[in-house]
Every structure is written in structure tokens, then in C-alpha cells.
Amino acid sequence: MRTWFWAWVIVAVAIAAVSALMRDRYSAPWAVGAAAAAGLEALRVDPAWQWLAFLALSSVVFVAANRRRYVGRHVRGAGGAEDR
Numbered sequence: 001m002r003t004w005f006w007a008w009v010i011v012a013v014a015i016a017a018v019s020a021l022m023r024d025r026y027s028a029p030w031a032v033g034a035a036a037a038a039g040l041e042a043l044r045v046d047p048a049w050q051w052l053a054f055l056a057l058s059s060v061v062f063v064a065a066n067r068r069r070y071v072g073r074h075v076r077g078a079g080g081a082e083d084r
Helices: 003-021 028-042 047-067
Strands: none
Touching: 003 028, 003 047, 028 047
16 A cells, blocks of 8 residues: 555544544544545545545535534524513
8 A cells, every 4th residue: 555545544543533532523524534535545546636535525524414413592482582
């Protein structure tokens, strides 16, 4: 394997470990992106595409994972002044 493969694997494992130890779910999607980039490196894809996959996939997974947990404060019926 080439150097970039091991670099991506180390980044993915490091981010996943830190995310698990600190219970930080905001950084976990970046481990997914790094793992995907490592897979592309194993397939001998150009490094520019690896970086693009890392950024794009990480961003999509980040938004998808955190959008579901978002709870708006100013929603009607949330026990605010409008309900009184």
C-alpha cells in the first residue's frame, strides 16, 4: 500500500477513537470520510478525488447525523408564552 493509504487509516482511527472517548458525535462523521478516502486510495484513485470524497462525505454525514437531533427553541407548542 502507498503512504496515503496508511495516512488516511491513521486519521480515521484517531478521529474515531477521540470521538468515542470524548463522546463527541460531531467529529465522528470525519472518521467516516477518512475511511472512504482510504478505500479510494486502496483502489488507486487520484488524491484530489480522495480529498473531495473526504470533505463531501464527511459533510453529508455530519449534516444528516446532526439534523435529526436538532430541536428548535421557538417552535409553537413548545411550552412558551403562546400556550398560556
